[in-house]
Amino acid sequence: MIHEKLLRPRSIVVVGASNNVTKPGGKVIKNLLDHQYKGDLFAVNPKENSIQGIPSFTDVSDLPDIDLAILAIPARFCLDAVTELAEEHDTKAFIIISAGFGEQDAKGKELEKQIVEVVNKNGACLIGPNCIGVMTPYHASVFTTPVPPLTPEGCDFISGSGATAVFIIESGIPKGLRFANIFSVGNSAQTGVEDVLAYLDENYEEGVSSKVKLLYVENINDPDKLLFHASSLINKGCKIAAIKAGSSDAGSRAASSHTGALTSSDAAVDALFRKAGIVRCYGREELTTVASVFMCKPLTGRKLAIVTHAGGPGVMLTDALEDGGLKIPAIEDSPTKDALLQKLFPGSSVENPIDFLATGTAEQLGEIIDACENDFDVDGMAVIFGSPGLFPIGDVYDLLSEKMKVCQKPIYPILPSIINVKEDVAHFIARGNVNFPDEVLLGRALTKVMHTSPPALVSATNPYVDPAKVREIIAQTHNGYQAPEVIHNLFDLAGIPRVKELVATNETEAVLAAMNIGFPVVMKVVGPVHKTEVGGVVLNIRNVGDVRKEFHHLAGIEGAEGVLIAQMASGMELFLGATYEDTFGHVILCGMGGIYVEVMKDVASGLAPLTLSEAHSMIRSLKSYKLLKGYRKQPGIDIDRYAEIIVRLSWLLRYATEIKEIDINPLLGNASEILAVDARIRVEK
Amino acid sequence: MIHEKLLRPRSIVVVGASNNVTKPGGKVIKNLLDHQYKGDLFAVNPKENSIQGIPSFTDVSDLPDIDLAILAIPARFCLDAVTELAEEHDTKAFIIISAGFGEQDAKGKELEKQIVEVVNKNGACLIGPNCIGVMTPYHASVFTTPVPPLTPEGCDFISGSGATAVFIIESGIPKGLRFANIFSVGNSAQTGVEDVLAYLDENYEEGVSSKVKLLYVENINDPDKLLFHASSLINKGCKIAAIKAGSSDAGSRAASSHTGALTSSDAAVDALFRKAGIVRCYGREELTTVASVFMCKPLTGRKLAIVTHAGGPGVMLTDALEDGGLKIPAIEDSPTKDALLQKLFPGSSVENPIDFLATGTAEQLGEIIDACENDFDVDGMAVIFGSPGLFPIGDVYDLLSEKMKVCQKPIYPILPSIINVKEDVAHFIARGNVNFPDEVLLGRALTKVMHTSPPALVSATNPYVDPAKVREIIAQTHNGYQAPEVIHNLFDLAGIPRVKELVATNETEAVLAAMNIGFPVVMKVVGPVHKTEVGGVVLNIRNVGDVRKEFHHLAGIEGAEGVLIAQMASGMELFLGATYEDTFGHVILCGMGGIYVEVMKDVASGLAPLTLSEAHSMIRSLKSYKLLKGYRKQPGIDIDRYAEIIVRLSWLLRYATEIKEIDINPLLGNASEILAVDARIRVEK
Structure with missing residues (x-):
């Protein structure tokens, strides 16, 4: 469970705080200070009075009441600290950074369990142990860097692995990806990825909460919970992308050795994500690219205009998008098209891609975007603009930034010159925009997003089977493969149509059965296991005379206990x-x-x-x-x-x-x- | 054609040189100076005596003899300048940066043609027009930045698009990709991508020439030449990766509008690349990742060890590699394995991935790499090492760099913390190493490389058909669909087996034909177009009596000109x-x-x-x-x-x-x- 005080604590203590910022207990204080945590901040360190300028206590018992406690002390001291804080200092949120718990051995697992008991008893929440911490727009309670821009408009990100979370953040920052809340759940002793997602769903506030959720998971412990809350969030207008690592057999082994938990079957994960409407990603680069797509306005159709000042990337993006089923339709002739072409330099092309040449200006780009927004039959735009390094192109990016804000249609910016106009790109990103440095990776991410269906609307009840009757039949089954009668009963109950079949023990029964079923019929001996080999199966019997004849033949086979007469299906x-x-x-x-x-x-x-x-x-x-x-x-x-x-x-x-x-x-x-x-x-x- | 003097000019003139470095004629001088061109450098500018500190002439006629001339003057002045230089100043290499030629209009195309004539007449070579220039370890004759590290061990890169070349270089530099020679062929007036490749092949020197060639092409004008020289280079031990943009229909349209040339059919390109042994890439990021794989030692088997200090990326890389058919085999129990485990911190795992924990040291990494190199049954290693940002990890990267040099097996470094340990990564790259910031992109590139077959060894002659006889038959054909006799003759000539068939015009002929062919036979009426609809096809005729009967039936059909008796094939x-x-x-x-x-x-x-x-x-x-x-x-x-x-x-x-x-x-x-x-x-x- 997540407690409100984890997200917006009025006071935080770091137990095991340090003046050495190369240690977790030092770095977490530094991050909190650097990112201007506005509440009361305390430290606990038996040897210091002050840590990085904030008051330090020698023992947790000396502390005032505290909303959130971050523990960076050896595992064996954590239970006492948590108990003291939860019971005596009204602490409702804990982040245990320390390792040496369940991931290490049985003793650690037991310690973890005891801590969870104390936490639960006091109605508190626990993140970790063995995690990097939590970041929200209010506080950067992590011992790692980089701390990305934290703003309510950013992505919520929940990670089952701390180091991977760091690397994903490092992959996202250069693209301009911003974050709202980041949770590294570590061993998930009390709170797992699904629990955090549930909280985000249950406390979702339209217009306030982030609309983008990213997940990195190695194990799905509660698929139903994940399915329910992911579907619910998406139905509220959110977008979710997730990596579920361990999709190959060897990958599963790798994930298991890493986390000590069994990895779920990959086909099931696939099916779950599809049902929930989650975009499944297979790497950090892909996850952060899909997340960047989510940060743009929604694309409501399949038709895109590609606006470029350089041919090559336009062609490669066209290939990637068309390959993924999106359309780069030719721009139809119209007065607007002619007028636009007049405003561009000679040699420009208002087909699609719209190529306004290496010499194209900000003003021309504005005209093109306006035409795409207001006149051309497209649902969105991808704008490619780099630089050969002759002069700054900040004016173009400023214009692009403005247009991205005011246009209804999404605009995907591809600014490839991450070296030549590094500062201009940084400025563009600092204005709150994302950038897609590689057009093909954007193209693939965008088509992946477009191919993800909305969550399936499964009703809680069904008009198909009576659960009680199913249970009745199942109750009577034994372990192993089931007899035909059980299968027939289950199919009849579920309305799964099957071929009619009846067993006859004499000629008259056989004839009646065949007439009842309707010709043509199949007749099979009952009893012998290898029916075909003893000539015990006769197909396509079309009249009563043949039924009589075949009955005697089949009944005469050694071991025959009767004759099955069945409908002859075809198709x-x-x-x-x-x-x-x-x-x-x-x-x-x-x-x-x-x-x-x-x-x-x-x-x-x-x-x-x-x-x-x-x-x-x-x-x-x-x-x-x-x-x-x-x-x-x-x-x-x-x-x-x-x-x-x-x-x-x-x-x-x-x-x-x-x-x-x-x-x-x-x-x-x-x-x-x-x-x-x-x-x-x-x-x- | 390429002239030696283009690659190693003793003297260079920039015609249209400028003191303004935001202009091409200014920037190319600056690049030449910044990258310490060691030959004689001259400028031509009617208004200046000195350009950026080098002597400037008012007219090309005043120049001494010059090896390489770079033209950055309006298109209409180029022909005169080229003529003067080629005829009076022994200039054997030209780079025309200027646009306004064939890509613009027919007049430009004509101008281009005239320049080529002069160039050819004087045995010189021409790059461009409408290009960014050429870079070699000897001179950076481009008007764009960035100029990447240029060294004979880097990649040779030939691009059909200047802007795309810039963006590809910008994608490669952060990965540590270095270059040898870069050619932007522009309009390919005299020298196209295939010609440059031919030169690199014909002048290949083992131990001196670069072993990696990268291509960006929008049109393949001479597939045979590309096939021949790519195969030849690969057979000499080179690796080639290429983007052929314009693979989708819309992409082809985009490429056409961009270059004014028709794009080749994508299936043919695919087949060509497969035959040549070229790794086909679909984007800049993929091309530079594959190129980085090429820069590592060759992987000679399919078994890899993944060495990591963080679980997540190890799992994702395992998934990507196994998905692509590579193997991450479990490390078998052995004394070496036990001894290695002893040297690692508790909780480490010497399975595969080999996880030596977040606290793992350089020394431990060295031990692991040595075991993989000397003892474990793997063909290569991928080493993942990032940082949560607590302290520098330069010692680890220094060790990794050393091991990459001395180990026989390839080591693929994945250093994901491009923000946290930016300086350490930069230092690692500065030592001549590549880096793969995203493990999944590496995994896909590596499997792509592994799945590329060597060039097909097609002999010049064949034991299958006699060319002269084929030509004889073709000479007699008319346009359009061919009659059965032509098809039969061609098939018989090529030894393509076909069903036996004969036409009979009377009953006796029909019987003889059937006996000759052998039963069962098929009989078909000759004459009517829709044979089946008039009952003109009879299958599976098994005796002479039926042949006689069916002959009369078929011969009686309206419009019958005869009856075809054919072998009844099955399968x-x-x-x-x-x-x-x-x-x-x-x-x-x-x-x-x-x-x-x-x-x-x-x-x-x-x-x-x-x-x-x-x-x-x-x-x-x-x-x-x-x-x-x-x-x-x-x-x-x-x-x-x-x-x-x-x-x-x-x-x-x-x-x-x-x-x-x-x-x-x-x-x-x-x-x-x-x-x-x-x-x-x-x-x-």
């Missing part, structure tokens, strides 16, 4: 399945069956429970979607029905977490019906 | 085709037919003529490769045979550039034979 072979991932729940997979799933790896995934719109989006994302719709002479399948079956399965599983694996294979589909022919379900309680 | 449907791309030649496409090519877009491409090893690599790159090899019960095809047919087609096309399109569809293949069933060839002379 395209589809695939539908799911696996249960610890804490995440079921990851549903769908696609075309056979070689499409096995060889071409053409599979879509989603996290249960799914909405119809999610199921449709999964189906659409398949490469074989064209085949499902019907291709050339080959008819397609009933896609609405397929989507519905996917959703029904997801809700069935929602109430049956004991089902660890399910494979409906084959699921045969045509334009009028989709039927499960066979399925396998593994239960583990 | 997997394959695809093989090619299109001719101007100047590049034929781009060959192969894959499985039907929905695999049409819907799944599972196609591989290569540039004709192909080697067997290229054809095999194309086939292996298909997603459906598993199916071609045989999957489950389904047998595969004779892959060697398929590869051979691809190669044969490529050599056929090599001598038949008039074939603009060819589609062999279907090509049916099984384990014993592959046969072309039908094909379409379009000729355009």
